[in-house]
Amino acid sequence: MAAEAALTQALGRLFPVAEAYPQLRACENFADLKRELAGTEDKIAYARQFYNSAVQSLNTAVQTVPTSIIAGFGGFCAEPYLEAVGDERADVSVRF
Template sequence: MKRFLPWIIGAVVILGIYSWVKGINNTAVTLSQTVEQSWGDVQTAYQRRNDLIGNLVNTVKGAADFEKSTLTAVIEARAKATSITVDPKNISAEQLAQFNQAQSGVSSSLSRLLVTVEKYPDLKANQNFLKLQDELASTENQILTARTRFNEAVMPYNTHIKTFPNSLFAGIFGFKEKAYFQSVAGAEKPVEVKF
C-alpha cells in the first residue's frame, strides 16, 4: 500500500489542479455569456429607438410642412448609428466609443427635431405624435437601464479574469478584458436651457 501512496497523492493533486483550472475557465465562460446577453439587450433597446424614430419622422412629415434639414439630420444620424456594429465577444473601448458617438448623434438630432416641433401646434396635438413621443421617452429609459446592466455584467467578468491567479489562465484560454459603456465626452456638463 505504501508504494501506491505517492501515485494516489499525485493523482489527487492533478485532479485538484484540473478541477481548479476548469472552474476558472467555466466561470469566465459563464460571465462572458452574461456580458454578451447584456450587450444584446443594449442593441435591442437601441433598435427599438431606431424603429420609433422612423415612425416619428413619418408622422412629422405627414403633419407639417416641416424643416427638411432637421428631418434629414435625424434620418442620416439614424442611418449612421445602425451602420456601427460591435462584436460582443471582443468589446473594446474603441468600439464602444464609436458606437456611443453614433448614438449620441441620434440623440442630438432627435432633440433638435423635438424642439423644432414646438413651432407646430397642430403637430403637438396630434395623438400619434404624442404617443410616439411617450414611447420614445420610455425607450430612452430602457436604453439607460440596458447600458447600466451591461456595465454591471462586465464588472464581475473583468474582476474574475484580472484577479490572481485567474489572470494567469485567462490569457491561455483567450479571455480578454471587456470595455465598459462610457458617457459621451461632455456629458458631465449641465444642459443649457434658454427661454
Template structure:
C-alpha cells in the first residue's frame, strides 16, 4: 500500500510539474508574441511620423520651387499609398512586410528627389522652417532604422524560443508561428553611383 501511495504521489507531482511548466512556457510565449506586436507598432508609428512631416516639407519647398510640380506630386502620391497600407501585427508575413517596405521605400525615394531640388535654391536651404523640418525628417529616418532593428531583434528572440525544445511542443500545441523580419531592400548591397 505504501508503494502505491509513493507511486501515485510521484505521478501527481510529475503531472503537476508538467502543468506548471506548460503554463509558464505558454505565458512566456504570449509575452514574447506581444513584444513582437508592440515592436511592429513602433515601426508603424515612426513611419507615420515621417508621413506626418511630409506635407509641411512639401509646402515649404513649394513656396520656393513652384515649377517642380511633378516631384511634389510623386511625394504626395507615394505618401498616400504608404499611409493607406496597414498590416495587422498578428498577420505579419514576409510578403506583407515586403509590400509595406516597398511602399515606404517609394516614399523615401520621392523624398530624396524632393530634397535634391533644394540644392538649386540656396534661400530655401537657409529657411529656418525648412531646416527644422529637414532635421526632424533625418531624426525620424534614424528612429525608423532603430525601430526596425528592435522589431527584428524581438522577432528573432521569439522565433528562437518557439523553435527550442521543449518549448516548441507548447508553441506547436497553441499555434505560435515564426514571425517574419524586415530584410534589406533589393539592391541595397550595391553602392550608389555618383557622377560629377
C-alpha cells in the first residue's frame, strides 16, 4: 500500500511538469512511460484483487466450524480487505 501511495504521489508531480513542457509531451519516451504506468496500475489492481481473494478465503475459514475452533487456538482472526480510498482510485490521464 505504501508503494502505491508513493507511485500516486510521484505521478501527481510528474504530469503537471509534462503539461508545462510541450516537447516532453511529444516525446516517444514519454508515451512509453505513460503505457508503462498504465501497466503498473493494472498490476497493482490485480495484486489488490488477489490479496482480497486470499483475505476472503481466510475470513471464511476463520468463521466456519470446525476451522474456527482451530483458528481460535492458533490466534487467527478475520483480516480487513484492502480498499483504495479517495483519490487513490482516481484515473490518471495525460492529455496531449
